[in-house]
Structures are given as C-alpha cells and as structure tokens.
Amino acid sequence: MLGRVSRTFALSNRYLPQPLRRAMTVSYLLFRVSDYLEDNHVMSPARKVELLNLWERVLSGRGGRSGCAVSCRTSRTTIRKQRWLAGSRS
Known part of the structure; x- marks a missing residue:
C-alpha cells in the first residue's frame, strides 16, 4: 500500500529495520489521511x-x-x- 501513495518515502522506508519500518509506515499513512482532508479542494x-x-x-x-x-x-x-x-x- 505504501508504494501506491508515496514514491520517495516508500523507497527510503524499506531500509529501516523492523519494527521501526512498520511504525513509520503506519504513522506516514495516518498523516496522509490528515493531509488529504486538509488539502482537498472539492470539499467545503x-x-x-x-x-x-x-x-x-x-x-x-x-x-x-x-x-x-x-x-x-x-x-x-x-x-x-x-x-x-x-x-x-x-
């Protein structure tokens, strides 16, 4: 999933050791939800x-x-x- 929403973060994240990689992936995806909502140009x-x-x-x-x-x-x-x-x- 990460590769579909981030090109550069996904490239560097894969070099992190587990469980840090998983924690960073989840954190990044959670921030993406916030960013999507804030940057949305269609919603009022x-x-x-x-x-x-x-x-x-x-x-x-x-x-x-x-x-x-x-x-x-x-x-x-x-x-x-x-x-x-x-x-x-x-």
Missing part, C-alpha cells in the same frame, strides 16, 4: 472541519468505527458527484 471548508474533528476523535480513541465509516463513505460519494457535475459543465 465546513465539511473539512467536520471530518478533521472526526479524524481527531478516531485517533484519540473517542470515535466510533461506524460513524467514521458512514461519514467517509458519504464524503467519497459527495466528492464523486461534485467532480462529475464539474466535468459535465465544461
């Missing part, structure tokens, strides 16, 4: 804040899995619809 600022707050609760152990899954699925569907609508207008 209010939706970003909502999802970042949910993500913070999940990371701190206070977020329920089902709530996160539903919210993330809803966001993906909304983003796909917004992209489709933007493409159909051009």
Whole structure:
C-alpha cells in the first residue's frame, strides 16, 4: 500500500529495520489521511472541519468505527458527484 501513495518515502522506508519500518509506515499513512482532508479542494471548508474533528476523535480513541465509516463513505460519494457535475459543465 505504501508504494501506491508515496514514491520517495516508500523507497527510503524499506531500509529501516523492523519494527521501526512498520511504525513509520503506519504513522506516514495516518498523516496522509490528515493531509488529504486538509488539502482537498472539492470539499467545503465546513465539511473539512467536520471530518478533521472526526479524524481527531478516531485517533484519540473517542470515535466510533461506524460513524467514521458512514461519514467517509458519504464524503467519497459527495466528492464523486461534485467532480462529475464539474466535468459535465465544461
């Protein structure tokens, strides 16, 4: 999975000894979620804040899995619809 989301980090990470490599991989992927939410240009600022707050609760152990899954699925569907609508207008 790491190779699909990072070219340069994946190249250097493979030289780390275990269990450090696994810890760095998991940490990197968790930061990528935060970065994706923050940098997303399709989502409204209010939706970003909502999802970042949910993500913070999940990371701190206070977020329920089902709530996160539903919210993330809803966001993906909304983003796909917004992209489709933007493409159909051009």
